[in-house]
Amino acid sequence: MSKNTSLSRRTALKGLAAGLVAGPGFVRYAQAQASAPIRIGFQAHRTGIGAAYGRWYERTTSAAVKAINAAGGIGGRPIEIVVEDDGTDPARGAEVVAKFASQHKVDLVYGTLFSHVVAGSAPTAGELKIPYYVVSEGYHIASGKMNRWCLQPGITDVRAQVTSVAPWIAGNLGKKVTMIFPDYAFGYDHRDYLPAALEKAGANVVAKIAIPPTESSFTRYFPQIPADTEVLYHVMVGPAVLTFVKELGEFYGSGGPQLFGFIDSLEAVDINSPGLEFLNGSHFWEGSPRYAQANDSEAQKAYRAAVGIDDNGASVNDAKDISTAAHMFGCWETLYVIKQAMEAAGYRGPEDRQKLVEATEAITTVAEGPEHPQGDKVFDGRIHQVFGHQNISKLEGGRLNVVHRTSIEDGRYEPEADYTTQSF
Amino acid sequence: MTDAGKAWMLHVALIAALFALHFVLPAYHHGVLARVMVLAVFAMGYNLLFGYAGLLSLGHAMFFGAGLYGAGLAAYHLGWSVSAAFSAGILAGISLSLAVGVLALRTTGVAFMIVTMMFAQAFYLATLHFNAWTRGDEGLVLQTASRTLGSLSLADPATRYLAALALFSLVLLLTLAVVRSRLGRVLVAIRENEPRTIMLGYDTFAAKLAATVLSGAICAAAGAAYALLFGYVGSTLVSVQYSILPLLWVLMGGAATTIGPLIGTLLMYYLVDLSGGPLDRLLPGWHLTYLGVVGVALVLLILFFPKGILGTVRGRWLRWLP
Amino acid sequence: MGFGPHLVLALLEGLVTAATLSLTALGLSLVFGVMRVVNVAHGEFFMLGAVIAWAVAAGFPGEPALGFAAALVAAPLAVGALAYASDRLVLKRLGYDPEATIVATIGMLYILQQAALTFYGADARPVPAPFSVRIQLPWFGYSGYKLFVIAASIVLLAATWLVLSRTRIGLIMRATQYDAETAQAFGIPVEKVYAGVFALGAMLAALAAVLVVPISQAHYLMGRDPLLLSFIVVIIGGLGSLRGTLVAALLIGLSDGVVSMFFSPTLAKIIATLAVALVLVFRPQGLFGKPAR
Incomplete structure (x- = not known):
């Protein structure tokens, strides 16, 4: 506990007091439990629309668990991961959480990406009182609409991402922005929070085009892009994204507005795929850069090596197997947050689940380093959400180069909720 | 004992057995059974139209969805109590099925399948389009505090199980009464030969x-x-998959049997649940999912047990099964 | 963009949709017309065509035209063989009972998706177009390949029509469609015809997929939309009516594009879906079908 400087003073004192009161008995108990592994239920998107993400979330998770266990595990206990496939389906997600809690009897549930699975699973996690750590980036947990057992301590939410890149878009690409986004939850976070952020920076949204998720061809919607558009802001996800870009290229040719996109569209997709030429020179948000950068920290290099991705962000075993680098770092960092919080809470078993949530809430800052290779972060215990730096990369010469890194403050917004006032 | 007597006895015994299971099942299976009973109600509703009246709909997700959203939106946005929201859900289902029925019943056979499928697709898209209220595919989370019936929390496993059992029992007995009524006999007559019935x-x-x-x-x-x-209320629960699932459950358990839907739902649930674990260990890297399990189950069923489990039992042994 | 150019674009897009849709729907319509089987797995034959096209094209790196040509031959053959086998193994044993075959093909739909997931994976993978030409119109650019898709579909449709109306195979098929019992009495091997028709229907879907896949990508869940659209086309056109199928494909393709000019995209989809449902409600035999006897 002493090595953890980021806990609030009160929690640290409480922990210290607890240690003193417990005395020798506590030590004996800890020794008895020393060998029993900490079981983490990993709600994985092995199949369904999130499968490509799921594959890399699993690889990152295995790498992080290997690293943590090699360094002595959590409080001396190794981590054991139990995987269940949720099919990227919210109903199945809830069933899987119940299975983790009452059949596998894990200590906590972790690892969900797709926001509808998070929303579907959250009530079950709250009812069974099992901590639920997601790596989803959606603005669901931070919105206060979930419950006290849901946390997102490893990846910045979309609202903050959008808020932090807006000033750069207004300052560097143009003032008149047209948004194209999928007509489902991932798109709503962009639709709801980009306009205000842009206006604050002196730009405005001239059109919002919401594409139904059943669509597989997009050309017919392009005429709805106003002619005076200076920036086309696109956040398409799913298998049709390549079509989207290709058709955009055919429509505009060499001209057209500036493009700004979220790499979510092209995670696990080779940026040099046929048809993506039109993206050359355009800009992307990246949580963590896919391509190795010249100024990468030692921690970032070590993380990439541990997960097994090369300088192009592809698997070291298969250059065609592109990673989801912009998001999967969140798995690595979330597991280290869990480790930090468990050790701070003196976690022994399921009876300490509430303490674990409280210890996570008490975290305020996270330092950059091998445990957090993406960068330093601020955690807001009230909304169970972490805030970090965002990268803006330019696609040039067949790779993505980071041209701007936002500050953490760029993405902060006024919290709309406070989970710490909720009862458990 | 008369056949009717036997049938009523069997149903009451089933309800009693489910009540007894409440006290003995381990936590996980207790939770599963609560969920299965709710889904079995969905299957029983489907069975009434498909099994007895012989109308194959591919759009029942919209009726499930009418209840889901009718209750969910009323509770979420209007803060209605559980009983009021539940009634709102049923009312929504009645209005929608009345409107869809008046239109779709002008068609028969394949056209009926497609019309119901199209209406359901429009319903699904509407849940996305009106995302200002529904939040589309992400959906809405109903807070535990709003899900109380008097002093009982529906989020509590025991209350939930008993509430699901109460609904299940009510619908089971209602189905039995309907299929034994004049309406039920007319429906079967329509299934067997509509022109003659006319x-x-x-x-x-x-x-x-x-x-x-x-x-x-x-x-x-x-x-x-x-x-x-x-x-939880989300658009995934009204997608086309939820129109096919009740058909599958009913076929598995036995179409036009009152208890078949429960058996089909229960078996299918555990088949899918197991496909992740044991099957995955048996064939690692195959990514076996509900797709493969459901697919193989459907083909085998229709080839070797076209009448489903209870349908086969009835055909061979218990001719009095309703 | 002005109304005129917008309309031109909507019509062009509609034609591309209509072209591939009519091939896919024709397959579904043939199977229904001759065999009275509603093949719910039809979309998965489409998906398999795309996936096989990807696999074949991957064997010709740097030679997209050669890969495309090879896929155009290999994908329909492979998919046709599979359909032939599934007819023999499953549908024949069910005696082609309409409802039983629906259930069986729903099962096949899931099995084929599972197979694609297991052996091909969950990723969407692009297939290079045989050539890439961009045609610049005064207001916007358009893909030359898409125009090729329209032309190729017309050729393939014409070829299918010739086979059906001018050859002995077509004659046998029509005889079976008209009255299977009498056809049997005249020595037509009805079961073989059924298996052949089922394979032919799947091959048409696979052909359409090979044409479409350079525009979109191969993905294991891509079969759902073509299935839904083909269903609509077949029903609107009148079950078993080939002429109706073609007209309906054109109608659906074009209206999908034009409706999207006036409404927000999702609302446009809802309106188009409801419109199709209502056409069916008030004209259940479709636009060109004859009322049931």
């Missing part, structure tokens, strides 16, 4: 419409219960 002087359209609305109301009750018991 010639005998029955208003088959009215009978089919009644069956559609009853089926829609039961499916909506399942949807409303799902929202209120499990606290």
Whole structure:
């Protein structure tokens, strides 16, 4: 506990007091439990629309668990991961959480990406009182609409991402922005929070085009892009994204507005795929850069090596197997947050689940380093959400180069909720 | 004992057995059974139309959805109590099934399948389009505090199980009463030979419409219960998959049997649940999912047990099974 | 963009949709017309065509035209063989009972998706177009390949029509469609015809997929939309009516594009879906079908 400087003073004192009161008995108990592994239920998107993400979330998770266990595990206990496939389906997600809690009897549930699975699973996690750590980036947990057992301590939410890149878009690409986004939850976070952020920076949204998720061809919607558009802001996800870009290229040719996109569209997709030429020179948000950068920290290099991705962000075993680098770092960092919080809470078993949530809430800052290779972060215990730096990369010469890194403050917004006032 | 007596005895015994299971099942399977009973209500509603009236709909997700959203939106946005929201869900289901029935029942056979499928698709897209209220595919989380019936929290496993059992029992006995009623016999007559039924002087359209609305109301009750018991309302639950699932459950358990839907739902649930674990260990890297399990189950069933489990039992041994 | 150019674009897009849709729907319509089987797995034959096209094209790196040509031959053959086998193994044993075959093909739909997931994976993968030409119109650019898709579909449709109306195979098929019992009595091997028709229907879907896949990508869940659209086309056109199928494909393709000019995209989809449902409600035999006897 002493090595953890980021806990609030009160929690640290409480922990210290607890240690003193417990005395020798506590030590004996800890020794008895020393060998029993900490079981983490990993709600994985092995199949369904999130499968490509799921594959890399699993690889990152295995790498992080290997690293943590090699360094002595959590409080001396190794981590054991139990995987269940949720099919990227919210109903199945809830069933899987119940299975983790009452059949596998894990200590906590972790690892969900797709926001509808998070929303579907959250009530079950709250009812069974099992901590639920997601790596989803959606603005669901931070919105206060979930419950006290849901946390997102490893990846910045979309609202903050959008808020932090807006000033750069207004300052560097143009003032008149047209948004194209999928007509489902991932798109709503962009639709709801980009306009205000842009206006604050002196730009405005001239059109919002919401594409139904059943669509597989997009050309017919392009005429709805106003002619005076200076920036086309696109956040398409799913298998049709390549079509989207290709058709955009055919429509505009060499001209057209500036493009700004979220790499979510092209995670696990080779940026040099046929048809993506039109993206050359355009800009992307990246949580963590896919391509190795010249100024990468030692921690970032070590993380990439541990997960097994090369300088192009592809698997070291298969250059065609592109990673989801912009998001999967969140798995690595979330597991280290869990480790930090468990050790701070003196976690022994399921009876300490509430303490674990409280210890996570008490975290305020996270330092950059091998445990957090993406960068330093601020955690807001009230909304169970972490805030970090965002990268803006330019696609040039067949790779993505980071041209701007936002500050953490760029993405902060006024919290709309406070989970710490909720009862458990 | 008369056949009717045997049938009523069997149903009461089933309900008693489910009540007894409440006290002995381990936590996980207790939770699963609560969920299965709610989904079985959905299947029973489907069975009424498909099994007894012989109308194969591919759009029942919309009736489930009417209940889900009718109850969910009322509870979420208007803060209605559980009983008011539940009634809102059923009312939504009745209105929708009445409207869909009046239109879709003008068609038969394949056209009926497609029309119901199209209406359901429009319903699904509407849940996305009106995302200002529904939040589309991400959906809404109903807070535990809003899901209380008097002093009982529906989020509590025991309350939830008993609430699901109460709904299940009610619908089971209702189904039994309906299929033994005049309406039930007319429906079977329509399934076997509609022109002859018309010639005998029955208003088959009215009978089919009644069956559609009853089926829609039961499916909506399942949807409303799902929202209120499990606290989540999202558009995935009204996608085309949820129109095919009740067909599968009913076929597996036995179409036109009252208890078949429960057996089909239960078996299918555990088949899918197991496909992740043991099957995955047996064939690592195959990514076996519900797709493969459901697919193989359907093909084998239709080839070797076209009447489903209870249908086969009835055909060979227990001819009095309703 | 002005109304005129917008309309031109909507019509062009509609034609591309209509072209591939009519091939896919024709397959579904043939199977229904001759065999009275509603093949719910039809979309998965489409998906398999795309996936096989990807696999074949991957064997010709740097030679997209050669890969495309090879896929155009290999994908329909492979998919046709599979369909032939599934007819023999499953549908024949069910005696082609309409409802039983629906359930069986729903099962096949899931099995084929599972197979694609297991052996191909969950990723969307692009297939290079045989050539890439961009045609610049005064207001916007358009893909030359898409125009090729329209032309190729017309050729393939014409070829299919010739086979059906001018050859002995077509004659046998029509005889079976008209009255299977009498055809049997005249020595037509009805079961073989059924298996052949089922394979032919799947091959048409696979052909359409090979044409479409350079525009979109191969993905294991891509079969759902073509299935839904083909269903709509077949029903609107009138079950078993080939002429109706073609007209309906054109109608659906074009209206999908034009409706999207006036409404927000999702609302446009809802309106188009409801419109199709209502056409069916008030004209259940479709636009060109004859009322049931």
